[in-house]
Amino acid sequence: MASETKAQRVERIKREKDGLDVIGAIEEYARSGSDPHPDDIDRFKWYGLYTQNRNLQGEEDPTLYFMLRVKLEAGEVTTEQLKTLGYISNAYARRSADITTRQDLQFHWIEVRHLPVIFALLERVGLSTKMAAGDCPRNVVSCPVDGIDRGAVADVRPLVRAVNALFRDNRDFSNLPRKFKIGISGCRSHCISHEIQDLSFTAVDHPSGRVLFDVSVGGGLAKNRRIASHIGYAAAEQVVAIAEAVATLYRDEGNRENRSKARLGHLVDAWGVDAFVARLQALLGFELLPPQARAYTPYALRGHFGAHASSVEGRSYIGCAVTSGRIGGGGLLQLAKAMQRHRAGRAKFTTTQNVVVLDVPESRVSAMTGELEQAGLSSNPTPFKARTLACTGLNFCKFAISETKELAREIVDYLNERFPDFSEPVSISVNGCPNACAHPHIVDIGFVGTILKRGERRISGFELIFGGHLEGERSAFGEKSGIKVAPEEAAGIIERLLLQYLSSGYETFGAFLREQAYDTTAISAVA
Structure with missing residues (x-):
């Protein structure tokens, strides 16, 4: 009898038991300590769970660890919810917490035996992991300043x-x-x-x-x-x-x-x-009005950083950058503490792995901005910190070839030091594999995990994609550059690109990349 294809197996699993019905099995596995059935492990996704890579796990540790994604509708969190998320991070996830590109939050190092307690803690503050993953509608993304942005088209x-x-x-x-x-x-x-x-x-x-x-x-x-x-x-x-x-x-x-x-x-x-x-x-039973071409904001200019007056009288919002979305349990608790001290009741995570604090009293904006900066949340971020994305990476993702989060931070720090006066938006994405979780095809410079050769060695590295751009009908995906780099070479490659751009006469870095005005030989000389 022929073995099942991947699609056949997944479809069988879903026919036999709806993903939402796996909660009973999760509770039983947690109580008994027995190993989850492989079919149920696939169904765990409907409750935001993915098995974790063993990259950081010692050989002597047989534990099956999971990543857990918490679904944050509209990306919104209150101070009480942030406190709970911070507690879960510190108590059950080894202080891990990453903001995703769908305005959710992810933990690592989660054990099945702790899931009932974690789910109860989340439910107590109105949060859930249900349908945060799996073959179902995912979190509906929206603008973090919906309803309070004075310049918005509509309150959605x-x-x-x-x-x-x-x-x-x-x-x-x-x-x-x-x-x-x-x-x-x-x-x-x-x-x-x-x-x-x-x-x-x-x-x-x-x-x-x-x-x-x-x-x-x-x-x-x-x-x-x-x-x-x-x-x-x-x-x-x-x-x-x-x-x-x-x-x-x-x-x-x-x-x-x-x-x-x-x-x-x-x-x-x-x-x-x-x-x-x-x-x-x-x-x-009705028709849409006919489509018409429209102008849309270029990707490089999309964002909500800085302090701005809200449509609510006497209130402001503050948009802050979080390098590659890695906020951690400590960052969640610092954010909650700052919001509570300055009487800001809500925050929203963004599709670019950043955060916007809402409902800040105007009299508290300056003090809160300074406090957020001390916590690593920059309301006036450099061009490199503002728009650098990173996926989960090799340390935790089973599909990844290369590590991402720490490399993203190193790239940002390196470019901040080399180009302290650079002010033009630059978008960067660091991906551990070709699955594009951090959107490498729509940014200026996308790193996509691959295996490459250095002498006789095969190592984890990246293939570079240049010139992605979103702007409605003028959108275009980035193209492969033919350049492959080791992780330690990544920041130097971007430095060479920026230096070439600054002497090129092009008006924007994005146009320089899209028109392939760079010298491949010169920028890859470091590799």
Whole structure:
């Protein structure tokens, strides 16, 4: 009898037991101390759990450790929630805590025996890990200053809540062909990067004089690398129905035979955009307004750093950079302490692994900004700290080839020292493997983990991708440069690129890279 393919195995596992039903097994494994069944380990994903790489684990330690992802709807956390997350980090996760590109928080070193206590602690403050991973709708990303940004197109918080409510614990959509990522934003900076979401709704000032939503489908990275197709405009009251209809089409028609071709973008390509829209509109019972080309904020200018007056009288918000999202348990508790001291009740994590503190009294902005800086949260970050992303990396991820988080910090520190007066935005992404979790194809410089040769040795390193850019229909993915580097060579390569750019006459670093104006031989001489 032929063995199962990967897709066949996953589909069988989901048919036999819904991922949401694995909670009983988790509790039993925690109580008994028995080893989880491999099928259940796959179902653990529906509760935010992934088995952890053994890279940092001693040979004498047989423990099965997990990464645990906490789903933070709209990226929002209160001071009490931050305290709980910080406690979990310090008590059960060896002080680890990383902000993700979907506004969630991840812990490492989690043991099954501690999960019931962790889940109870999270539930006590209104948090959950359910559907933070798995073949289901993931966290709906949105602008961190929705509803309080004076320059926003629309307040989309009610829509974000409604779409989250639609999918939360909904077994009609807990078995999709693959993950399903949605973004909703009223932000004029277009900070959620709608171009790479499976489904997105972006508020715009439509020529009709109304605020409508650009509906885009099929975006993605890695093996699903595709700029989303803008398929038309919808009114706010139609957004939830469209989200449900797109998820229904994807659930019923998506590819379940090949997981490498199972994302929504693959279905859009298989049918063609026009046929997809026709099927969608038939299911909806109404038509979208026709698509129109629009101008969108370039990726390099997307963000919400610094202190700004809120739409709430007497309040401000402060956007801060966190190098590669690695905030740690100590950072969570420092943030909570600062917020409590200065009477700021909420914060939101961002899609670029940073944080925005909300509801800061205007009289407290200066003092709080200084306190956040001391905690490593920079409201006026350098161009390198502001836009450097990093995935989980080799130390914890089973798919990774190279380590990332510490290298990202080293790159930022090196470039800050070499270019203290550089002010132009530079986006960098450090990825441990080709799966693109830290978005290497949409930044100026993307590092993608690979194996390379140094003399007779084969070592973990990176392949470089240059010139990624998001700007609506002008978006383009970065291209392979042909350069492969060892980790210790990475910062020097960027230094050479910047030096070449500064003497090139180009107006922007991004244009310099996209037009391949760099000298490959010169910049790779360090390798």
